[in-house]
Amino acid sequence: MVVTNLQRCISFGGGPRYLCRVTVGRGPSLLTLLGSRGLRELERTRADQQSASLRRLLELMGQPNPSPHAVAVATTSSVMPLRMPSNEPLAGGDEHDTAENDHRLFRFREPPPEVPHGWGSSVRLVAVAPGQLFCSWHMAHGQGAAGLLTIVLVRAPHGYDDDNNDSPSTVIEQTIELGGGRMYLPVMLGRGWVEARVRDHHGDEWVSNRAWLVPDAVAEPGPLWWAEVPVTVDRRTLVGGGVLRGAAGVRLRHAGTVQASAHSWRGTSSSAAWARAAAHVGVAAGDDMPSSRPRREPT
Amino acid sequence: MSRLVLALHGHLPYVHHPEHEHFLEEDWLFEAVADCYVPLLWMLDGWRRDGVDAQITLGLSPTLLSMLDTPLLRARTRRHIDGRLSLAQRRLQSGSGDDPFRPALVAAVAHAEAVLSRLDDASDNLPRAFAEHHDGGRVELMTCGATHGVAPVLLDGPSIEAQVTLAVRTHERILGVTPRGMWLPECGVHPDVLEAIARAGMLFTFTEDRAVQLAWPPPACGVHRPVWTPSGVALFPRDPDSAKEVWSATDGYPGDFRYREFYRDLGYDADDHHLDAIHKQGTGARKNVGVKLHRITGARLPLGDKQPYSPHAAAEAARGHAADFVAQRRADAAHIGASLGRAPCITAAFDAELFGHWWHEGPQFLDHVLRALAAGDGPKPVGAHRYLAEDCSHQVVHPAVSSWGDGGAFQVWVNGDNDWLWQPIHDARLRLQAAVVQHGGAWSSSPLGRALRQATREVMLSQSSDWPFIITMGTQLGYAVRRPIEHLARAHRLLAGLEHGSVDEADLSQQEERDAAFPDVDPHWFGR
Numbered sequence: 001m002v003v004t005n006l007q008r009c010i011s012f013g014g015g016p017r018y019l020c021r022v023t024v025g026r027g028p029s030l031l032t033l034l035g036s037r038g039l040r041e042l043e044r045t046r047a048d049q050q051s052a053s054l055r056r057l058l059e060l061m062g063q064p065n066p067s068p069h070a071v072a073v074a075t076t077s078s079v080m081p082l083r084m085p086s087n088e089p090l091a092g093g094d095e096h097d098t099a100e101n102d103h104r105l106f107r108f109r110e111p112p113p114e115v116p117h118g119w120g121s122s123v124r125l126v127a128v129a130p131g132q133l134f135c136s137w138h139m140a141h142g143q144g145a146a147g148l149l150t151i152v153l154v155r156a157p158h159g160y161d162d163d164n165n166d167s168p169s170t171v172i173e174q175t176i177e178l179g180g181g182r183m184y185l186p187v188m189l190g191r192g193w194v195e196a197r198v199r200d201h202h203g204d205e206w207v208s209n210r211a212w213l214v215p216d217a218v219a220e221p222g223p224l225w226w227a228e229v230p231v232t233v234d235r236r237t238l239v240g241g242g243v244l245r246g247a248a249g250v251r252l253r254h255a256g257t258v259q260a261s262a263h264s265w266r267g268t269s270s271s272a273a274w275a276r277a278a279a280h281v282g283v284a285a286g287d288d289m290p291s292s293r294p295r296r297e298p299t
Numbered sequence: 300m301s302r303l304v305l306a307l308h309g310h311l312p313y314v315h316h317p318e319h320e321h322f323l324e325e326d327w328l329f330e331a332v333a334d335c336y337v338p339l340l341w342m343l344d345g346w347r348r349d350g351v352d353a354q355i356t357l358g359l360s361p362t363l364l365s366m367l368d369t370p371l372l373r374a375r376t377r378r379h380i381d382g383r384l385s386l387a388q389r390r391l392q393s394g395s396g397d398d399p400f401r402p403a404l405v406a407a408v409a410h411a412e413a414v415l416s417r418l419d420d421a422s423d424n425l426p427r428a429f430a431e432h433h434d435g436g437r438v439e440l441m442t443c444g445a446t447h448g449v450a451p452v453l454l455d456g457p458s459i460e461a462q463v464t465l466a467v468r469t470h471e472r473i474l475g476v477t478p479r480g481m482w483l484p485e486c487g488v489h490p491d492v493l494e495a496i497a498r499a500g501m502l503f504t505f506t507e508d509r510a511v512q513l514a515w516p517p518p519a520c521g522v523h524r525p526v527w528t529p530s531g532v533a534l535f536p537r538d539p540d541s542a543k544e545v546w547s548a549t550d551g552y553p554g555d556f557r558y559r560e561f562y563r564d565l566g567y568d569a570d571d572h573h574l575d576a577i578h579k580q581g582t583g584a585r586k587n588v589g590v591k592l593h594r595i596t597g598a599r600l601p602l603g604d605k606q607p608y609s610p611h612a613a614a615e616a617a618r619g620h621a622a623d624f625v626a627q628r629r630a631d632a633a634h635i636g637a638s639l640g641r642a643p644c645i646t647a648a649f650d651a652e653l654f655g656h657w658w659h660e661g662p663q664f665l666d667h668v669l670r671a672l673a674a675g676d677g678p679k680p681v682g683a684h685r686y687l688a689e690d691c692s693h694q695v696v697h698p699a700v701s702s703w704g705d706g707g708a709f710q711v712w713v714n715g716d717n718d719w720l721w722q723p724i725h726d727a728r729l730r731l732q733a734a735v736v737q738h739g740g741a742w743s744s745s746p747l748g749r750a751l752r753q754a755t756r757e758v759m760l761s762q763s764s765d766w767p768f769i770i771t772m773g774t775q776l777g778y779a780v781r782r783p784i785e786h787l788a789r790a791h792r793l794l795a796g797l798e799h800g801s802v803d804e805a806d807l808s809q810q811e812e813r814d815a816a817f818p819d820v821d822p823h824w825f826g827r
Binding site: 104111115118122124136211216219222229231233238 | 317318319451489500514515527528691692693697699719721725727730784785805806809
């Protein structure tokens with residue numbers, strides 16, 4: 001579902017009973033009404049009151065009361081690009097700050113909240129979930145112009161140690177409207193990081209933050225590092241990986257390898273499950289390593 | 300010897316509305332003080348009195364600390380509890396001797412009187428009261444992201460650095476101690492914030508179990524030992540078993556039918572002539588006042604079918620559940636220790652407000668658990684720092700990006716209902732950065748300097764994870780939508796003025812009075 005006026009689209013939900021989406025037309029925006037009239041009387045623990053507040057709000061807006069049959073249940077738009085409305089404030093307009101301000105002390109009166117859409121130029125990435133990215137961007141003076149969004153995914157099975165691995169695993173390209181937007185992207189990359197670049201028609205380029213992906217499976221086997229790091233060691237001296245560099249005060253030992261090939265990740269684990277799995281976790285360690293002691297089967 | 304590290308995350312978003320005499324969302328703080336934080340102090344007071352050798356780790360977020368440190372909110376907290384007391388007393392006096400609600404009313408009166416008495420003892424300064432127990436070794440106080448911004452969603456260096464630095468400054472200013480650890484907002488693990496914690500000199504944090512379970516290299520001890528990051532920050536992963544027994548509404552202890560029902564409140568049940576203005580919303584509508592006279596009674600029962608609450612029966616339930624929890628942890632420690640060949644560390648981490656606020660008998664449960672473990676066999680209850688001081692030999696891993704939200708990732712804070720928020724938050728940060736560069740030297744008390752500091756406050760307040768969370772949950776939606784928008788709008792008004800070399804001093808003053816937290820804020824953090 002493409003929503004072209006997202007700031008005017010607000011979901012009200014108090015659980016499944018009240019799940020509905022209200023899309024406000026070209027009249028006074030819902031946010032403006034929220035800003036001017038307020039909904040602070042919304043009671044958090046009483047869903048019935050929330051529903052009543054919603055009805056009151058819709059009455060204020062001249063909209064009919066929602067009914068379970070009259071209001072369409074929202075469907076997700078999470079995989080589609082969403083266009084930002086053009087040059088419209090996030091909220092505000094020429095509405096006067098009325099009802100709630102009447103109860104405010106005079107010195108606290110302020111203009112209706114108004115947030116400009118887009119300031120400067122930027123592109124942002126967030127790893128929302130395993131296999132899912134969220135990207136948003138805004139280019140100053142880019143309204144109505146097309147540009148190219150390039151997303152570079154780099155596999156890094158060893159976490160941040162692979163930070164300098166700059167060979168891209170996957171590149172995704174998509175034409176976008178430079179004026180602003182956001183989208184969710186599926187990615188097929190287990191562990192690694194991702195960066196986005198937006199190029200405009202002049203060839204200028206903006207680069208996003210680097211987002212580390214959210215893994216959903218146990219990692220590959222790796223070295224078993226064991227370190228003694230007394231609490232007296234100033235952590236500021238360890239920034240940038242001081243433990244693995246064996247900084248002053250740290251006793252680091254490389255004690256073989258650790259693997260979890262038989263330890264399947266199931267989202268959560270219980271102690272009993274862990275105890276069973278731990279018996280299968282292969283650890284090759286030095287003589288004085290705790291994990292090298294003879295294992296006993298859990299009782 | 301095995302250890303239990305019990306951590307509580309105390310946090311509320313900054314809600315301060317001096318512009319209104321009564322403001323519903325301020326009740327979040329008053330309820331938390333009366334039902335959670337003062338009962339936790341009672342527990343610690345009891346340990347001091349009885350010489351109990353137990354210790355917990357308690358996070359007090361900078362926004363919560365700021366509110367507890369605000370004179371107006373302190374006064375309103377008392378007003379709220381006075382209101383509870385008066386309503387319970389009126390209801391008690393109006394009932395007959397065989398009133399089935401009499402035991403619950405007597406308990407409600409006693410509770411409110413005891414809370415007021417503890418506030419008297421502390422001169423209303425709850426942070427100081429907790430700091431005294433920190434000094435006495437019964438609690439280790441840790442901090443949290445300054446405005447509860449989730450690092451893996453914010454994902455910009457200056458914001459993450461500012462969240463951590465301001466947190467440390469606020470903790471030091473209000474509590475008088477330097478924090479040794481930090482609760483990551485929403486347990487949001489990301490390499491940048493772990494580095495920022497190390498840069499701030501802190502030693503530990505808590506994570507969801509998957510941050511360690513999915514780390515590279517794989518954890519040799521699962522979630523039953525902390526791990527070091529490459530920069531020497533200890534990660535204590537939550538033990539899912541301990542969490543489930545307490546959190547689950549169906550299988551967990553708080554769902555026992557004998558416990559007090561949260562959702563039925565005398566504020567709605569009382570006769571109208573028993574209610575004063577303090578018992579109602581500013582609009583005159585009824586609201587929860589925190590006096591609750593019913594027990595859970597049964598699963599999926601309508602509120603109208605709830606039965607009278609028996610404090611005695613609930614106390615028995617808390618004792619029984621505590622004994623069960625202790626037995627489970629002892630058994631866990633024994634067989635995990637045998638499996639690992641080394642003493643395990645069981646980390647039980649929760650939202651503080653679960654205990655007392657949502658689960659009224661939770662503080663009693665905690666007290667029973669920790670006293671039993673301190674006195675008997677099984678894992679000893681210690682704070683995270685004490686644990687690391689005793690045992691500093693741990694595996695080093697790169698933790699997985701994760702949170703304690705649904706699915707272990709970030710859909711709760713970034714989804715189709717609230718994702719419109721993130722680009723405006725980022726835009727405001729960029730505009731603030733430009734203003735800091737433009738007015739690099741204007742840190743004085745001049746209006747420009749004040750405006751820059753206030754704009755920094757507003758940008759940081761907009762970064763709170765609470766508002767997108769509430770939008771996702773759909774509760775108090777209007778307020779949750781308004782708050783970040785208002786902070787962004789105020790920041791943009793100030794920044795627009797700065798760009799033109801002048802600010803509206805009346806507007807600036809009202810912002811400083813309304814969003815009054817964080818006098819230690821430094822715009823320089825955003826100028827990099």
